[in-house]
Amino acid sequence: MAESRFNNPYFWPPPPAVPGRAMAEPRTPSTDGTLDEFAAPTHVEEVREQMAAFAGHHASAGRRVVLITSGGTKVPLESRTVRFLDNFSSGRRGASSAEYFIESGYAVIFLHRHRSLYPYNSMFSSMNMLEALKFRSAEDASSDAAEVVVDQQVFPNITKVLKKYQEVKENRLLLPVEFNTLSDYLHLLKASAQALSTIGSMAMFYLAAAVSDFYIPASEMPEHKIQSSNGPLQLSLNMVPKILSPLVKDWAPQAFVISFKLETDPHILLEKARRALDTYRHQVVVANVLDSRRGYVVVVTPETQTELILTDEDEKNEVEIEDRIVSNLTSAHKKFISQQNC
Amino acid sequence: MAESRFNNPYFWPPPPAVPGRAMAEPRTPSTDGTLDEFAAPTHVEEVREQMAAFAGHHASAGRRVVLITSGGTKVPLESRTVRFLDNFSSGRRGASSAEYFIESGYAVIFLHRHRSLYPYNSMFSSMNMLEALKFRSAEDASSDAAEVVVDQQVFPNITKVLKKYQEVKENRLLLPVEFNTLSDYLHLLKASAQALSTIGSMAMFYLAAAVSDFYIPASEMPEHKIQSSNGPLQLSLNMVPKILSPLVKDWAPQAFVISFKLETDPHILLEKARRALDTYRHQVVVANVLDSRRGYVVVVTPETQTELILTDEDEKNEVEIEDRIVSNLTSAHKKFISQQNC
Numbered sequence: 001m002a003e004s005r006f007n008n009p010y011f012w013p014p015p016p017a018v019p020g021r022a023m024a025e026p027r028t029p030s031t032d033g034t035l036d037e038f039a040a041p042t043h044v045e046e047v048r049e050q051m052a053a054f055a056g057h058h059a060s061a062g063r064r065v066v067l068i069t070s071g072g073t074k075v076p077l078e079s080r081t082v083r084f085l086d087n088f089s090s091g092r093r094g095a096s097s098a099e100y101f102i103e104s105g106y107a108v109i110f111l112h113r114h115r116s117l118y119p120y121n122s123m124f125s126s127m128n129m130l131e132a133l134k135f136r137s138a139e140d141a142s143s144d145a146a147e148v149v150v151d152q153q154v155f156p157n158i159t160k161v162l163k164k165y166q167e168v169k170e171n172r173l174l175l176p177v178e179f180n181t182l183s184d185y186l187h188l189l190k191a192s193a194q195a196l197s198t199i200g201s202m203a204m205f206y207l208a209a210a211v212s213d214f215y216i217p218a219s220e221m222p223e224h225k226i227q228s229s230n231g232p233l234q235l236s237l238n239m240v241p242k243i244l245s246p247l248v249k250d251w252a253p254q255a256f257v258i259s260f261k262l263e264t265d266p267h268i269l270l271e272k273a274r275r276a277l278d279t280y281r282h283q284v285v286v287a288n289v290l291d292s293r294r295g296y297v298v299v300v301t302p303e304t305q306t307e308l309i310l311t312d313e314d315e316k317n318e319v320e321i322e323d324r325i326v327s328n329l330t331s332a333h334k335k336f337i338s339q340q341n342c
Numbered sequence: 343m344a345e346s347r348f349n350n351p352y353f354w355p356p357p358p359a360v361p362g363r364a365m366a367e368p369r370t371p372s373t374d375g376t377l378d379e380f381a382a383p384t385h386v387e388e389v390r391e392q393m394a395a396f397a398g399h400h401a402s403a404g405r406r407v408v409l410i411t412s413g414g415t416k417v418p419l420e421s422r423t424v425r426f427l428d429n430f431s432s433g434r435r436g437a438s439s440a441e442y443f444i445e446s447g448y449a450v451i452f453l454h455r456h457r458s459l460y461p462y463n464s465m466f467s468s469m470n471m472l473e474a475l476k477f478r479s480a481e482d483a484s485s486d487a488a489e490v491v492v493d494q495q496v497f498p499n500i501t502k503v504l505k506k507y508q509e510v511k512e513n514r515l516l517l518p519v520e521f522n523t524l525s526d527y528l529h530l531l532k533a534s535a536q537a538l539s540t541i542g543s544m545a546m547f548y549l550a551a552a553v554s555d556f557y558i559p560a561s562e563m564p565e566h567k568i569q570s571s572n573g574p575l576q577l578s579l580n581m582v583p584k585i586l587s588p589l590v591k592d593w594a595p596q597a598f599v600i601s602f603k604l605e606t607d608p609h610i611l612l613e614k615a616r617r618a619l620d621t622y623r624h625q626v627v628v629a630n631v632l633d634s635r636r637g638y639v640v641v642v643t644p645e646t647q648t649e650l651i652l653t654d655e656d657e658k659n660e661v662e663i664e665d666r667i668v669s670n671l672t673s674a675h676k677k678f679i680s681q682q683n684c
Contacts, residue, residue, distance in 0.1 A: 080606035213570030228555030
């Protein structure tokens with residue numbers, strides 16, 4: 001058992017073989033969902049109540065509710081954190097999907113990493129805003145009561161997007177919740193699952209966040225900034241408990257649950273997606289490869305496997321793959337609800 | 343020598359004592375400045391030329407030039423990067439300092455992490471932009487040719503800031519250069535130092551970026567996403583060569599150089615600042631502690647030690663500590679130039 005770590009190409013760099021020295025057993029992550037090892041954010045109860053009220057309100061009006069997770073998680077290396085591990089994710093998929101879910105009649109709880117992309121805001125994301133603003137008139141520039149307007153040559157869609165955003169806000173279709181660290185994420189996801197359990201199969205979980213698989217427990221974390229003055233750094237990271245397991249089994253057993261699987265190696269992708277469905281018994285895995293994720297995904301269910309592909313024509317027309325993903329999943333969710341009610 | 347690693351509280355977690363097994367020697371970082379182990383960004387030559395032209399232009403007009411580095415560096419754990427190490431830094435100090443340097447008559451090369459804070463843009467930083475925009479009139483909202491204006495209740499300074507920004511742009515006082523990874527940063531800093539060496543003591547280096555002390559060499563990096571299916575993760579990180587050494591000695595020996603020292607433990611801060619000055623023989627270390635960095639820094643030179651503190655009164659008046667830091671350093675730079683010319 002312990003020996004297998006020496007043959008694992010991903011256990012890296014491989015530890016030197018030391019004759020007669022037994023390696024420590026890998027710590028298996030607990031899956032009971034207590035999250036005792038992770039500090040809860042102080043506002044978790046308050047957020048749980050907000051989410052429950054939001055879900056109840058919309059479900060009673062016959063509206064389905066999706067919890068979207070989006071962005072990467074931060075894993076501190078010191079308790080007074082200067083350094084941290086992060087996961088690549090701008091939050092583009094989550095933010096864009098939120099817009100399509102709202103378009104499809106859903107109410108959205110948007111559980112996202114602080115400063116990751118936000119629905120209807122992606123046009124601003126890598127923009128120096130001052131390049132998109134101008135004085136309304138030349139006289140304005142020299143007056144103190146100058147009006148500053150958006151340059152519609154820079155943002156040709158600003159009118160449409162602002163209208164849409166204001167409509168969504170007026171109808172309270174979007175509830176934003178922020179996380180920063182892995183600990184925040186785990187506790188807030190648990191709270192959201194408990195909040196959404198009251199609406200049964202009307203709830204969808206769309207778990208698009210890039211969540212760390214590894215972390216350093218608070219008890220093993222140094223308080224202060226790690227010093228570089230004494231040589232190279234060795235880090236030992238524990239495995240993060242798979243929260244999908246209690247979510248599906250205990251917290252929201254009637255919900256429609258979608259997880260995401262991102263790999264860089266296409267050869268192992270589908271097998272890993274299938275294994276996740278076997279292990280966690282949820283409804284869908286959306287499988288994608290880092291380099292092609294904007295134009296190609298596979299929607300995997302226990303019975304089916306559907307490729308969604310953007311053609312050159314689609315890309316010319318600025319079709320986003322999230323439009324296709326959301327369309328596929330909202331249909332599947334509808335079917336799921338009607339089957340539950342039989 | 344190797345034994346000392348067992349007693350180092352920062353070599354963490356401490357490796358188990360294995361009788362008779364010698365630990366590997368710490369790899370000492372090369373300081374010759376070749377950067378062979380780090381992949382250069384493809385546009386480094388082009389950027390070097392831009393920076394040299396920018397510096398030459400301003401110096402010949404009698405204007406001093408400061409190279410500001412800002413934001414944290416990204417250290418990939420895989421060559422097709424899903425995971426990375428990062429350093430805490432929003433880039434606030436660098437961006438704000440750039441504004442004060444321009445105010446003081448400097449031209450600024452702003453070498454910053456992609457998406458970190460940008461001069462004159464900090465008000466937008468944790469803002470949902472759509473909350474700060476509105477239709478110019480109620481009729482506008484329903485028209486296709488609607489004008490969208492900035493809500494000056496949200497951004498009361500927008501007129502002043504936009505004017506300032508446009509002025510700075512017109513006078514070409516700010517040259518932005520972006521980095522993302524540690525490798526980008528190292529190569530671009532080297533290029534900037536070479537570019538600025540032509541203007542001698544008119545150049546200041548204000549190295550405020552939070553640069554990783556550790557990295558994984560390309561040769562030891564796995565290609566694909568590290569798998570979590572086979573147990574905990576052990577990482578071995580090399581030390582990043584101290585680039586300050588060749589910068590001061592070889593690349594820009596006549597420049598006025600300021601490095602930053604950020605610690606979480608105030609007890610070791612000043613000793614570390616002094617040790618840095620002894621080691622690298624540059625002019626100034628700005629020393630600060632994570633928790634109090636917005637209100638307290640110590641400017642350390644070989645001869646002096648000056649505390650800069652914001653009072654409650656200052657904070658009420660929204661004074662920024664960068665104003666004080668820049669004022670201290672521009673005076674010192676002036677004196678430095680006149681001494682060089684004696």
